[in-house]
Amino acid sequence: MKRRDLLKAALAIPLLPGLLSGIPAMAQAADPLPARLRSRVRPGEPGWPSAADWGRLKHDVGGRLLKLESPFAGCGPTSAGAACDEALKHLDNPFYLGDQPALTQTSGWVDAWTSQPSAYAVAAESTADVVAAVNFAREHHLRLVVKGGGHSYQGTSDAPDSLLVWTRHMNEISLHDAFTAQGCAGVQAPQPAVSIGAGAMWIDAYDAVTTRGGRYVQGGGCTTVGVAGLVQSGGFGSFSKRYGTAAAGLLEAEIVTADGRACIANACTHPDLFWAIKGGGGGSLGVVTRLTLRTRELPEFFGGVSGSIKAVSDAAYRALIARVIGFYQSSLFNPHWGEQIGFGADNTVRVDMVFQGLSQAQAEQAWAPLLEWVRARKEYELVKPIQARALPARHMWDAEFFRQHAPGVQVGDDRPGAPRNHVLWAGDQGQVGWFIHGFKSAWLPASLLREERQARLADALFACTRHWGVGLHFNKGLAGAPKAELAAARNTATNPQVLDAFALAIIAGDGPPAFPGTPGPKPDLAHARERAAAMGRAIAALRQAAPDAGSYVSESDYFERDWQHAFWGANYPRLAAVKRRYDPTGLFFVHHGVGSEAWSADGFTRVASG
The missing domain is CATH 3.30.70.100 (Alpha-Beta Plaits)
Known part of the structure; x- marks a missing residue:
């Protein structure tokens, strides 16, 4: 199917009766959003919740409603104020950034977005808190944002004038010796698993499952990434070539959908939503509150x-x-x-x-x-x-082991009283707060490794490097993985190209943190644009060897024009149908997320009936 035809199909699929089995009539209906509800409201506009309305929400969530302001808001040309000084002191600490609901792990992207806080945040500690926030946003026609780890390169975990559902404190982890998904008794054999709250970071999951539990769970390479976001985006880690993707290891999830209901999604209950969660992208289908993932024996x-x-x-x-x-x-x-x-x-x-x-x-x-x-x-x-x-x-994620045997390989949270296991790989330090100049990626098909095609790949790589360096991330392509892991990944929403890709090629460049309000020199935007243009030439040279290569949704170009095809390929029409079923009015919106073509770039104005 040609890309143009694919997009047309994706937009039309909710109107095609019976195209996919199991899609109810509500998914085939005409646009249910009345004209008066075609715009979300901003502060100061008619319809913005009153103080009394916010007060009721605060009561409903046990006082955990926060009015947000960046800790850099009080900074002047030079540091000024305790909040500003504290933020500047920890600007290179991803654990600090993650603990600030007004900040994100990426500070922005030239000509794309800058990190700006939501108007309010619900610091959710329970599924009930999430339900209250979702209902409030729907009833008051607010822009809703979901953030766990806050690592989104494309700015999907923040938006000004919005209500943030912040899941950072929903970080409980429990191990299971024999887990069976709800409604799957007699269908699935019990297996070892781990249940993880949506706000947990991978370092906490690895500490519980591997360091203390002696087993392995497929997760992310960067330790401060949020568990829920990674799984929903597909979920590659350092050992994906052996254990597949995190999404493929998902056994069950609890998710709050746009109607304010908390439902269980697995292979036996809401299987269409379960499939879509596995790689369909975070923030587009609902708020995941808990995930259960299979665990494996350690090598x-x-x-x-x-x-x-x-x-x-x-x-x-x-x-x-x-x-x-x-x-x-x-x-x-x-x-x-x-x-x-x-x-x-x-x-x-x-x-x-x-x-x-x-x-x-x-x-x-x-x-x-x-x-x-x-x-x-x-x-x-x-x-x-x-x-x-x-x-x-x-000992792979054992902080004490590394402190004793390999100091400097890991960097710890330097705040007083921080958990001893909260460490990141020193090599990931450069991404903390970074301001992205450009980011390109492409899945390279395994056919390029055939002896008769290796010269073509080498020529393309060399030509690429005349403009910019490129990294081949072999663990982010599943070609060469065991058959069982390929089969599991095939049953996810991730672009099927990953099954035959031997690597994900990444071309990227960035500058130092550039959060609005920080003192000191501002980014040199002209220089950043020059660098971005060079990266564009580099990926064009590389694509001479792989002209139809797709891209990984979490590590991709903000300005990708053909994002539906690039991120999900032939899976996009099915994803669009699931989106229509569970979020018919488009409450959940993220940049280049499923269904986002129906909205303006900022997610505030409906522009199509898709």
């Missing part, structure tokens, strides 16, 4: 390989790229390996890989052929030796 070892190789000339670099691609195909294209190899504009290849189920000696043996080839040629230099390190798998 004996997890580990990593890092280092860098520099070529002395362009010709040598092109040959090195070709050699690395061939080496990946022959030695690393299997479930043991994940993470990335970066190809820089400075003619340097940077290795930052992880492995599972191998010993350190086995990992070193796997890399030996490439290292022998490099050392035998004077046109290459090992700028940083490529070294492998392994550790018992149970």
Whole structure:
């Protein structure tokens, strides 16, 4: 199906009777939103809730209604005030940023969005709090935003003049030895699982499941990412090539839908909504309050390989790229390996890989052929030796273990009284508060690894690096994964292209935090735009090898024009039908989320009946 036809189908699908089994009449009806409700209200406009209305909501949520203001609002040209000083002190601490309902982990994107707080937030501690917030937003025609971890690159976890459902405090975690989804008794065999509140971060999930529980749950690589957001976007982690996506591991979810009902979604109850939650994108279908994910046995070892190789000339670099691609195909294209190899504009290849189920000696043996080839040629230099390190798998997210054996690899929450397990990988520090200049991604099909096509891929990668560096994230493509994990991922809403992609190529650039109100120099927007243009040229060069490549919704271009096809491919019409069934008036809106084509860019004005 052509992209234009796909979009037309997506917009028309709610009007096509009987196209999908199980879609009730309400999903096939004409636009149910009366003309008088075609715009959401802003502060100061007629219909904005009165003080008494807000007071009733505050009562309904046990006092947990917050009027928001950025901690930088009181800053002047130089720091001024305790709130401003405290915020500036912790500007590089993602745990601090996540604890501020008025802030986000990304400070903005040039010419796209800047981090701005909602007007009010419900600091939800229970499903009842979420229900009250959803009902209030629907009844008063408010722009509604949902935030857990707040990591959205595209600004979907904040919006000015909105009501925020903030799930940060819904972070309970409980392990199950034998879980069966509601209504699935006799259909599904009980299995080990973990139930996680929507506001929990992955570091807390890993601490409970792996460090203390001795098992594994497929989640995100960045420890401060929210569990619910990652699962709903698809959910790649460092070991996805072995364990599939987090979405594919979802067994059950509790979700509050637009009608204010808390429902259970699993393979036996609301299966259409359950499918859509698994990769359909956060914030578009409802507010997920709890998730239950399958857990797995741990391998004996997890580990990593890092280092860098520099070529002395362009010709040598092109040959090195070709050699690395061939080496990946022959030695690393299997479930043991994940993470990335970066190809820089400075003619340097940077290795930052992880492995599972191998010993350190086995990992070193796997890399030996490439290292022998490099050392035998004077046109290459090992700028940083490529070294492998392994550790018992149970210690992978064990903060105390790293403090003792590898200080500096992790960075802790530096606030007094912070939980000792709250750490992030030092390599992720640069993303804290970053101001994005550009971000491009593309799934690269495994067919490019065939011997007769490797030269084409190497040429495209080299051409790309003449404009900007590119990283190949092998764990974000499922080609080479076990058949069972491919089958599970096929039963999610994620773009089916991921099943045959060996990697997600990422081209990105950013500047330092630029939250509105912070003192000091402002971003150089002209320079940022120049950098964004260079990234655009880079992805265009890379796409010469993969012209129809889709993109991962959570790591993609804010300005993606063909986002329905890029993010969900042939799954978009089905997603649109589920959206129509459970949110017919479009209460839930995020930028480039399912059904967002029916609304203005800010989500306040209805522009179509889709």
